[in-house]
Amino acid sequence: xxxxxxxxxxxxxxxxxxxxxxxxxxxxxxxxxxxxxxxxxxxxxxxxxxxxxxxxxxxxxxxxxxxxxxxxxxxxxxxxxxxxxxxxxxxxxxxxxxxxxxxxxxxxxxxxxxxxxxxxxxxxxxxxxxxxxxxxxxxxxxxxxxxxxxxxxxxxxxxxxxxxxxxxxxxxxxxxxxxxxxxxxxxxxxxxxxxxxxxxxxxxxxxxxxxxxxxxxxxxxxxxxxxxxxxxxxxxxxxxxxxxxxxxxxxxxxxxxxxxxxxxxxxxxxxxxxxxxxxxxxxxxxxxxxxxxxxxxxxxxxxxxxxxxxxxxxxxxxxxxxxxxxxxxxxxxxxxxxxxxxxxxxxxxxxxxxxxxxxxxxxxxxxxxxxxxxxxxxxxxxxxxxxxxxxxxxxxxxxxxxxxxxxxxxxxxxxxxxxxxxxxxxxxxxxxxxxxxxxxxxxxxxxxxxxxxxxxxxxxxxxxxxxxxxxxxxxxxxxxxxxxxxxxxxxxxxxxxxxxxxxxxxxxxxxxxxxxxxxxxxxxxxxxxxxxxxxxxxxxxxxxxxxxxxxxxxxxxxxxxxxxxxxxxxxxxxxxxxxxx
Amino acid sequence: xxxxxxxxxxxxxxxxxxxxxxxxxxxxxxxxxxxxxxxxxxxxxxxxxxxxxxxxxxxxxxxxxxxxxxxxxxxxxxxxxxxxxxxxxxxxxxxxxxxxxxxxxxxxxxxxxxxxxxxxxxxxxxxxxxxxxxxxxxxxxxxxxxxxxxxxxxxxxxxxxxxxxxx
Numbered sequence: 026x027x028x029x030x031x032x033x034x035x036x037x038x039x040x041x042x043x044x045x046x047x048x049x050x051x052x053x054x055x056x057x058x059x060x061x062x063x064x065x066x067x068x069x070x071x072x073x074x075x076x077x078x079x080x081x082x083x084x085x086x087x088x089x090x091x092x093x094x095x096x097x098x099x100x101x102x103x104x105x106x107x108x109x110x111x112x113x114x115x116x117x118x119x120x121x122x123x124x125x126x127x128x129x130x131x132x133x134x135x136x137x138x139x140x141x142x143x144x145x146x147x148x149x150x151x152x153x154x155x156x157x158x159x160x161x162x163x164x165x166x167x168x169x170x171x172x173x174x175x176x177x178x179x180x181x182x183x184x185x186x187x188x189x190x191x192x193x194x195x196x197x198x199x200x201x202x203x204x205x206x207x208x209x210x211x212x213x214x215x216x217x218x219x220x221x222x223x224x225x226x227x228x229x230x231x232x233x234x235x236x237x238x239x240x241x242x243x244x245x246x247x248x249x250x251x252x253x254x255x256x257x258x259x260x261x262x263x264x265x266x267x268x269x270x271x272x273x274x275x276x277x278x279x280x281x282x283x284x285x286x287x288x289x290x291x292x293x294x295x296x297x298x299x300x301x302x303x304x305x306x307x308x309x310x311x312x313x314x315x316x317x318x319x320x321x322x323x324x325x326x327x328x329x330x331x332x333x334x335x336x337x338x339x340x341x342x343x344x345x346x347x348x349x350x351x352x353x354x355x356x357x358x359x360x361x362x363x364x365x366x367x368x369x370x371x372x373x374x375x376x377x378x379x380x381x382x383x384x385x386x387x388x389x390x391x392x393x394x395x396x397x398x399x400x401x402x403x404x405x406x407x408x409x410x411x412x413x414x415x416x417x418x419x420x421x422x423x424x425x426x427x428x429x430x431x432x433x434x435x436x437x438x439x440x441x442x443x444x445x446x447x448x449x450x451x452x453x454x455x456x457x458x459x460x461x462x463x464x465x466x467x468x469x470x471x472x473x474x475x476x477x478x479x480x481x482x483x484x485x486x487x488x489x490x491x492x493x494x495x496x497x498x499x500x501x502x503x504x505x506x507x508x509x510x511x512x513x514x515x516x517x518x519x520x521x522x523x524x525x526x527x528x529x530x531x532x533x534x535x536x537x538x539x540x541x542x543x544x545x546x547x548x549x550x551x552x553x554x555x556x557x558x559x560x561x562x563x564x565x566x567x568x569x570x571x572x573x574x575x576x577x578x579x580x581x582x583x584x585x586x587x588x589x590x591x592x593x594x595x596x597x598x599x600x601x602x603x604x605x606x
Numbered sequence: 607x608x609x610x611x612x613x614x615x616x617x618x619x620x621x622x623x624x625x626x627x628x629x630x631x632x633x634x635x636x637x638x639x640x641x642x643x644x645x646x647x648x649x650x651x652x653x654x655x656x657x658x659x660x661x662x663x664x665x666x667x668x669x670x671x672x673x674x675x676x677x678x679x680x681x682x683x684x685x686x687x688x689x690x691x692x693x694x695x696x697x698x699x700x701x702x703x704x705x706x707x708x709x710x711x712x713x714x715x716x717x718x719x720x721x722x723x724x725x726x727x728x729x730x731x732x733x734x735x736x737x738x739x740x741x742x743x744x745x746x747x748x749x750x751x752x753x754x755x756x757x758x759x760x761x762x763x764x765x766x767x768x769x770x771x772x773x
Contacts, residue, residue: 188666193675202675204667205653205682213666602667604653 029095036091044086044097045073049543055099056108056137058115059174060087061223062542064183070174071111072137075099083107109141117148119226120169126227133225133537134172155200161210162387163232163380164218168200170228176538177201177220177229184524186499187330189214204604211603213333215498217326217522218380218531231380231532234401235411241372241400242285249372251286252352253277255293255442256378256527257405259553263534264409265419270549272557275424280412281376282425291427292375293434295352296441296450298575299323300566302592303345303447304454305583307517311488316340318493318508318515321447323347325385326522326531328596330498335505336598344593346398348441349375349382350391352431353398354591359579360431368396375402378442378530381522390594404532435569436561443551444496444526445472445479448519452483452492453565459486467564472519473555475548478503480515491515497524528554616654622647623655627662634663637673641680650681678733686722686729688767690714690760691746695735703743707732709757710745713764727768 026037031048038047043066048055059070068085075086078096083104086097098104116138123129155168175192178201182188189212193202203212221229241247258274267273281289307319322328322343331342346354353373361368375382379402385391386399403411412419426432437453440446449469456464471481472494479494493515495504501520507513523530528550536546563569580588626643630636637659644655656670674680692698692707710730714723722729738744741753745760747767752759 182666182669188669191666191668191672193668193672195676195678198675202668202671204656204671206671212668602657604667 027091027093029091029093029097031097032099038091040091042091044075044077044084044089044091044095046542047091048086048097048099049539053099054539055086056140057087057538058133058137058172058225059176060542061176061179061538064223065174065176065179067175067179070115070172072108074104074107076101076104105141109143112137112141112143113147115172116143116146117150118152119172120152120167121146126170127230127233128170128227128535131535131537132227135226136537151197153197153200158208158210159232160208161214161216161232161384163216163383164209164214164221165230165232166209167228167230170226171201172226172228173199173201174225175201176223176225180219180223181214184497184499185215185217185219185522186502187213187215190220204602207602207604213601215326215330215333215522216381216384216531217498219523221380221531222529222533222535224535225538231404231407232383233407234383234403235407235414237401238374238403238411239414241374244372246370247372248287248366248370249285249374250288250290250356251281251374251376252290252292252295252349252356253281253376253408254349254378254527255296255439255446255554255557256530256533256550257376257408259442259528259550259557260378260405260533261409262419263536264406265412267420268549269536269544269546270553272553273419274557275426276419276422277408278427279422279425280415280417280419283417283422284411284415286374288428288431289425290352290356290431291434291438292349292352292377293438293441294431294569294571295348295355296438296447297435297566297569297572298351298355298592299345299348299441299447300437300450300454301572301576301583302351302588303343304451304458304566306343306345307451307455308458309584311490311516318513318518319343320504320517321345321451321519322594322596323441323447324381324520324522324527325379326381327498327501327520329381329384329599330501330522331505332596332599333601334502335509338505338508339596339598341508342596344589344595346391346592346594347382347385348438349377349402350385350398350594351592353386354393355575355579356431357396357398358393358591359575363578372401373397373399375399376405376408377402378405378527378533379523380404380531382532388594393591405530406532406534409534430574431571433563433569433571434561435566436558436564437566438569439557439561440554442527442554444521444524445474445494445519446526446554447521448472448492448494448517450566451517451519454567456483456485457565457567459488461486463565463568490517492517492519494519496521496526498522525551619648619652619654620658623658627658632663634665637663637665637670638677641670641674641677645680648684650684678731681720683720683722684726685720687727688729688747690728690730690764691733691736692730693734693736693738693742693744693746694732695739695742697739697742698735698744701742703745703755705757706743706745706755706760709760713761728764 058072068088073086074083076098158166178190262271262273320341357368383402391398437450483490525547
């Protein structure tokens, strides 16, 4: 252990700890801007400078390692002055239209300016003018709000192993850029949105569809149906000041009804449907020599990654649409017919923890007989904004239940929201099917937890089945390379583009660098998801009575012609870069 | 091989780039050295060359673009036959290189560093220190250094090369 003194406090931490981490451990708050724990620790912005006794100049505490006997002061007048000057310089080249900025109220730069009482910008000089990139259906890049912290580029490169954006230019022309400064739509970007989660300001954000949805709600000819993904309910409350990991499903349903949606359904039911199809597809492939491993296809960022980088591996992807797409297709066919609603009148809105879902719903494959499966996708953040616009006091809402008949879901559908969940849900159904009876084992803890790639070998009806779960595209790449080299030992693989799965999706509430460094956000949200599963009376997708009825009345059986028409899709190689566009 | 066929030109770039890459191991830290060779060979770093380098070193295109735009030595567009580099380093700047730079823009009728005149004859760069501060202010035309430079010297040089090109 290394002993040092920070602000007069005796501090004892392990060797190799940074001064910032040591201070955080002892509850001493040092402001940061470019720092993002484990992802971007570069000491660029100088916001975290501290005074170290006997040292000339200030040290950036995020990269300065502790030393025995060090005496650190974190808020001397000189240190505060230095930080203020850095802020002043950053702000001098920042579009300060905070009132109309999407991150107003949740911006790390704004918070710092407030904290340091910046009342006036002392440096008035040239400003960079960048064109706003809003070409993709998912993401908007506004570099006029960029502070060059590089957190986005580091996330894209170090976490996702993509590198769609990188530092470019020099001096005043420095910027974060794609190749040839093209739209993110036309490069190797997977639209996962992890860069948005990393951005301290409004330089990166989702493409909003709130106004489209308000318009549909006010159109008397439209029958507006909403569905909410499993991960949304365990994060939405954070936007209203509630604890991370609070399950607000009941309040969320009430809010959606108050907003004016005609029906409020649960994507978890769609997830059960996905499992019916996916488990069946897996068994088919296993027994009839299909392409193995079969890989899940619920994560559209992952699908886009595969199409752009590993076209030769596409036969390994399950042909199943993702739950909300399946659900949209069913609402606009089975449900529409059953309740006598003209299908073209139905407007399907999906509330998702994801920005790639916006892209997914716009894919040309995602329609049946010319009717789009899903009309609009809103992120968890956008739903929170809608609730605020409708002036609803979210925290004091009473609980309500999802609407019948598509509101009942199993615990297996619920765990789709976290890494390992789709695999566990599929295994629960596949094992019962292969064994020909209901097996008592429900929790497959082998596929839970934090490990980057989780593996297990199951003995199912005398057959050895090797499974793996990977989240984050860097891990996805490892699996894809194995398949390419012919060294992949698995039969069934779950891949999610976002590290941690949908609970940490690119459409979820944005957490500051400080919260990310000190709170296990993923762990808390995941715990809430697993608790929903544990409390469910039905925990296997095939035991959900909605499924039984749906197959009886409409889909016949998993993998049938009807099921294929509505619930399955196809993939094709996509160019990695389209720089000329 | 016809030079005016876009596809053939791209193929040629690809072929030549692959030849350059043969001299290097697949190590990411060879990127700058490779870009140097490519810049030397083509007079700029063509997009097709970047794509080949990206595949060879497994470095994303955005990163290669970032390196090219960081170093003034690398360019994304071909330079003119005569590239005028005006030194804007501290010594040259205080000795009045701004007037020379302004004159270059005025004479060549091009606004942005890196752009080329319509006839492809001239381009210009503003560079930071060419390492000849004792001769400040300095400009260069290709590899030829003009020390203790004046606007008149620049005019004469541009006149000379304009005429030479016409012949």
